[in-house]
Amino acid sequence: MIAPFRRYDCDMTPTPAPRPRLRVGFLLARRFTLSAFANFVDVLRLAADEGDRSRPILCSWQVIAQDSAPVRSSCGVTVGPEEKLGDPSRFDYIVVIGGLIDEGGLPPEEIAFLRRAATARVPLIGVCTGAFILHRAGLMQGYRCCVSWFHHDDFLEQFDGLVPVSDRVFVEDRDRLTCSGGASSAHLAAHLVDRHVGRAAARKSLHIMIIDEAMAADDPQPGLPLDLKTRDPLVRRALLHMQQNLDAAPGVGEIAARLGVSRRKLERHMREALGLSPAAAFLKVRLAHARFLLARPGHSVTRIAAEAGFCDVSHLIRVFRQHEGTTPEAWRQANAAQRAPV
Template sequence: MLTNTKFGNQNTPRLTVGFILANRFTLCAFANFVDVLRLAADEGDRSRPILCNWTVLSERMDPITSSSGITVQPKERLGDPRRFNYIVVVGGLMAEEPNLSPAYQKFLHEAAAAGVPLVGVCTGAFLLHEAGLLDGYRCCISWFHHSEVVDQFEGLDPVTEQIFVVDRDRLTCSGGVSSAHLAAYLVDKHVGRAQANKSLHIMIIDDALQAEKPQPGIPLDLKTQDTIVQRALLIMQQNIDMPISVQEIARRMGNSKRQVERHFRISLDTSPQVAFLNIRLDLAHHLIEKSQKSVAQIAVDCGFCDSSHLSRMFRRRYGCTPQALRRPSTLEPELAVSNLRSDATFDG
């Protein structure tokens, strides 16, 4: 056992985590989670597993290849799950995600039966669901995968409005940086808030975010259960900086333009064109308030021809210009226009 005079002698780790990595797992999500543990486990960034301990588990001990092509060598065989405080399943690419092998599923069921909490990172939630381990639990998934979930995972109770979800002994997160915040939540709980914040700060991440923090990029004002509209909104999200036509959106979905327009009218009482413009303006509004980017750069990032085009559309929507929004004391007195017209005069 490692010793350290500041941390005391013969320390038993306060937080132990076993990782199961899916084939083609997402390296970023795994690395963020591990680095929070690593930095919380020791003084500075010396990386000794004193307060936290972690290991990659395997059925056969073969190297595991991530979606980026980088491989990770497992350290231990599955064994007894009770030696860990948490078992974390890191998922991989949606299109290539096979079910976990029977040995992994057996191990996870043994962990659940022993009361060891299970964690699904990124698409790891889908693997837990397919193993029958998320029945009756809410789980967090990325907004990016919402349409696939609706189509493929019957019975899953997905949450796309938060960066992570803690539902009793099941913890799930949307991947990416959210895995660092979920790891920090565990460090805070078992080791201490100071260690959790230290980890994030060394990683150049602001203070720990709560589970309820919204995921970036979600069209929060456009709530619908219509799967056609949901898929169209997802395509819009993915093309904010270079907007595509409704005709092209419909083609990618395998629907007609008229079908898509009809579903938007029924579900959201607006047109796809106006919904797309509002998503872009919402993002521009957020960036103007929260970032230091120039209005010209925000215009480019949000798919407008130039800052004049953005300013014109922004004023129609919010009743003031982007420049005025950044100078609250000089806001123009006009009342904001609540909604853009959805008729043929659309100017997006």
């Protein structure tokens, strides 16, 4: 890491560099998600210095671990820790970056470090499946928790009686912060920069990263509508395939073929799991994506129709009116009025 900038008095005596306004320590789980980590760090890096010089002046960040062994991410790239665990109170926040559910985790020494941090009242952040790790460590009792819609059912399977927030970008509940991972980690990092460094620095980071504007905690996650929850693995794979191919609008037979099952089997599983035909479920997914885009500025209804898999604007308006009781543009205006500050 580049050494902190130091000032010199007239007699050339160096004076200590000012303490960063935001100090963050990262714990990386085995097979962690590289993009979630990189997005978080880059927001800090870009906010820490003037221009794009990356000096850790206003923000500092360290990867910490029980030893110096590199940690392998889910994509195979390794990251080497910079510091041993030490005193958790030297950080303003400690961030756990999760990854693959079946393979990710932290060694016992790092779990003990997190518990010491909680005792010292250092806020803990779970990114991606980092929330799972915090829960397993017994550090989320009584707290609201955010996970990706993609991992909603996985969370329910592992933690009985705990219902996560899967329709928001991130959740801040006192000294626990959790987010769904991916791009949302940039928005959570920008939220912290806004608080400790300033709004201009947060906006600068996001703009350099080609992110139009910061998303607030209560902004919705893009993804599947939550009324399509199921534990049926075949149906979950089918829904994910639909969500990832909105603009191509694959037919039921094509989806079944991609999943290696017959059309009849897919239809039977969808009816039993959701009470819907595949076509009806796909329409729900497309409408959910249309609502998500309508809630964001800068998307014309024409563009939304194309991105959500509708034939044209007329098709979107007709279907939207049938299901929402209003037109897309009227829905957008009502949503904007509801979200406007009082």
